[in-house]
Amino acid sequence: MEVALLGNPNTGKTSLFNELTGSYEYVGNWTGVTVDKKVGTLKKQMGQLIDLPGVYALNPISKDEGIASQYLLENRFTSALNIVDASQLSRNLHLTVQLLEFGKPLVIGLNMVDVAKSRGIAIDVNQLSEELNVPVLPIVARTGKGCHDILNYFSLKNQHVSHFTIDYGEKIEKAIENISDLLHEEQLNHRWLALQLLQGNRVVLDHIKINKGIDIERIQRIIQELDKHIEEVEKCSLVRTIYSKRKHIIDDILSKVITREKKSDLTFTDSIDSIVTNKFLGIPIFLGIMYFIFHMTFNWIGTPVSDWLDGFFSGPLSGWIGQGLQVVHATPFIRALVLNGLVAGVGGVIVFVPQMIVLFFFISLIEDSGYMARVALVMDRIMQAAGLNGKSFIPLVIGFGCNIPGIMAARSIEQPKERLITVLITPLMSCSARLAVYSLFAGAFFAKYQALVVLSLYVLGILLALVMAKIFSLFFKHEHSVFVVELPPYRIPNAKTLFRSTWDKSKGFVKKATTFILGGTVVIWLLSYAGPHGLNVDIDHSFLALVCGYIAPLVAPLGFGTWQAATALVSGFLAKEAVVSTMSIVYHAPHSGTLTGVISQAFTPLQAYTFMVFSLLYIPCLSTVPAIYKEVGTRKLTWFTVTYCVVLAYIVSLVIYQGGRLMGF
Amino acid sequence: MILTELKKGEKATILNLSRTTKLVQRRLLDLGVTEGEEVCYKCALPFGGPCMLEVCGQCIGLRRNEAKEIQVVRT
Structure with missing residues (x-):
């Protein structure tokens, strides 16, 4: 059994998905959280549940909406679960009507009945079910209330196929009939296909075109004739006429199922807004909130815990492991590998977990509360100046966590040009991996002003992204920008969701440190341990020092022309945390104390700041490159993205370092 | 009159949407915003930034230059 989960954006599909499958997928309170198809196994092993991006109608505008329409056309799922926002019934039912026309078994999950109730909207569930001729199950997806009923429903063998048809009027019905006749080779519901074609659904048209036996030209002629006729008679477009017919039926149904109590509703949201x-x-x-978040992350909570962890790793833990290795008579090679390589390298990254957790907690809070859509609204004017729109700011904020979901989030942007530019600039956003680099350097050089220094890097990333966006947009044909954003009501964030969301993001960081970074660390350590003259050489005569010594002069004008810095930057391409783990190895000397101490000897404050700027910008990490390729679609543009980042990083760092020197820093 | 001429918090009925951009029109239709619906002009951000509207029981943000293309009549 395969069940497709469909519904309007931000109605709680993913919350329901998580409840029904017992898994955890990313949830939030804005339009466009889910931009990809996600597959999960229904509890009790009943079958699979497919979570799809939210859509208002089956005729897509943005790329994420296209994914949902594509799914309907190409997958032979058993039944559809339509989640409907009870507080926005009228709008939601437009999608429901189209799903009913599709002709697969359908069940409605009526979500947010609690929100509707608080707004004085009471819904007669039985009546609604009768009117639409489908089962309707009331639920509260966020708390899991009623989700059990849905599982029970799917465990029934014979599922209900609804027969719900709207009479669109003589002329339109005739055209539907004529088009249906031409579609006899198609497996999907002919009436539904015909109606979608009449509405100008491009995805459906492209799907029909694949089938060679269908006379596309005749279909298009029928549509054109009807369009012309409707325009003359009704004085409004065909699309609008179909919409109005549906609206008429929906309003009629709603008048029977809804009773409104006069209540002033949006007050809580209103006063915050x-x-x-x-x-x-x-x-x-917005800037104040960001500063507060960094202050919590660095000055108040994150760093004190990190420092304690760092002391523990380099002190007692290393000691215990060293003693343990002695007890089992490990060879000096193994001891060096474990202590100087693994503990120093991986430990050097793990110590930043507390800061990540604090940062991720606040990002999750913004996502779940509903503030995200307001950020898009507030930033729209600035983004407009850069040739983008406010919605482009959401991928940038998500990019603070990790660039990959940020790049994917761009799918919900309606305009292709703005979507592409957003993908191109998202790698400039300072992701959490880069935070490890800042924590190390800012902690060593700017202890008092950590939050401010780090905020300056985030702001620099955003500013450069906007400048680049403006430059890129000059190369595109001018197209009309689109900015319509739904501002959902605020919600008190759910503790469970916050916890899971924070955990899910932090888990990725820990996982990467213990797999990817671990592997890289072993390689780096081996290269630093071996040299042309054998093993256990002085680190300055190792292969690593030799090879990276050639790269060092390239970055010397930026102020960090040492082979150690060069090594860190090279391995940083794998993952930005690797800059830290590599530094832990190359600067590791017995009894040298913590890495912070060594670093503060090796760099001047100006060099340190320049190094942070360079790390922020210089290249999207190895895992981000395929994500960029997937969104931009061409190798050329992917290479372009990587190259412009390197060039930009070099120029900006050069200006900062040489400028700083002139000013006497 | 046009939508942006309304004062903050004032309500009006939408008369004509057809002068807005095609994509914006479709998006507004998705959100249930059509002729005949009541709209409340809530606020506008500075320097010609977007405005906030309440329509069909939901809050939406819209560019000011698009809002200027929407004709309304005070209720």
């Missing part, structure tokens, strides 16, 4: 989207306060508040 009057502050955070205030004319003058909007942008300062």
Whole structure:
């Protein structure tokens, strides 16, 4: 059994998905959280559940919506689960009607009945089920209430196929009939296909075109004739006429199932919005929130815990492991590998987990509360100046966690040009892996102003991204920008969701440190241990020092022309945390104390800042490159993205370092 | 009159949407925003930034230059 989960954006599909499959997928309170198809196994092993991006209608505008339509056309799923927002019934039912026309077994999960109730909307569930001729199950996906009923429903063998048809009027019905006749070779519901074609659904048209036996030209002629006729008679487009017919039926149904109590609803959301989207306060508040988050991450919670962890790793833990290895009579080679390679390298990255957790907690809080869509609104004017729109800012904020989901989040942007440019600039966003580099350097050189220094790097990333966006947009044909954003009501974030979301993101960081970084660390250590003159050589005569000694002069004008820095930057391409793990190895000397101490000897504050800037910009990491390729679609553009980042990093670092020197730093 | 001429918090009925950009029109239709619906002009951000509207029981953000193409009548 395969069940497809469909519904309007931000109605809680992924929350329901997580409840029904017992898994955890990314959830949030804005439009466009899910941009890809996700597969999970229903509890009790009943079959598979497919989570799809949210759509308002089956005729897609943005790329993520296209994924949902494509799925309907290409997959032979058993039944559809349509999640409907009870507080927005009228709008949601437009999609439901189209799904009913599709003709597969359908069940409606009526979500947010609690929200509707608080707004004074009472819904007669039985009546709604009768009117639409499908089962309707009330649920609260966020708390899991009622989700059991859905599972029980799917365990029934014979599922209900609805027969729900709307009479679109004589002329349209005739055209549907004529088109259906031409579609006899198609497996899918002919009436549904015909209606989607009449609405100008491109994805459906492309799907039909594959089938050589269908006379496309005749179909298009029928549509054109009808369009012309409707335009003349009804004085409005065919698409609008179909919409109006549906709306008429929906309004009729709603008048029978909804009873409204007069209640002032949006007050809570209204009062928050009057502050955070205030004319003058909007942008300062956003910056203030970001500064507060960094202050919590670095000065108040994250760093103190990290420092303690660092002391523990380089002190007692190394001691215990060393004694343990002595007890089992490990060879000096193994001892050196474990202590100087693994503990120093991987441990050097793991110590930053506390800071990650704090940062991820706040990012999750922004995602779950509903503030994300307001950020898009507040930033729209600035983004417009850069040739983008406010929605492009959401991928950038997500990119602070990790660039990969950020790049994917660009799919929800309607305009192709703006979508592409957003993908191109997202790698400039300072992801959490780069945070490890900042933590190390800012901790060593700018202990008092850590939050401010790190904030400056984030802001620099955003500013450069905007400048680049402006430059890129000059190379594109001018197209009309589209900015329509739904601002969902605020929600008190759910503790469970916050915890899982924070954990899920932090888990990725720990996992990467113990697999990818671990492997890289072993290689780096071996290269630093071996040299042309054998094993256990002085590190300055190792293969690593020799090879990276050639790269060092290239970055010398930027102020860090040592082979150690060059090595760190080379391995940083694998993952930005590797900059830290590599430094832990190359600067590791017995009894040298913590890495922070060694680093503060090796760099000047200006060199340290330049190094941070260079690490921020210089290249998208190895895992980000395929994600960019997937979104931009061509090798050429992928290479372009990687190259412009390197060039930009070099120029900006050069200006900062040489400029700083002139000013006497 | 046009939508942006409304004062903050004022309500009006939409008369004509057809002068907005095609994609914006489709998106608005997706959100249930059509002629005849009641709209409340909530606020606008500075320097010609977007405005916030309440329509069909939901809050939406829209570019000011698009909002200027929407004709309304005070209710």
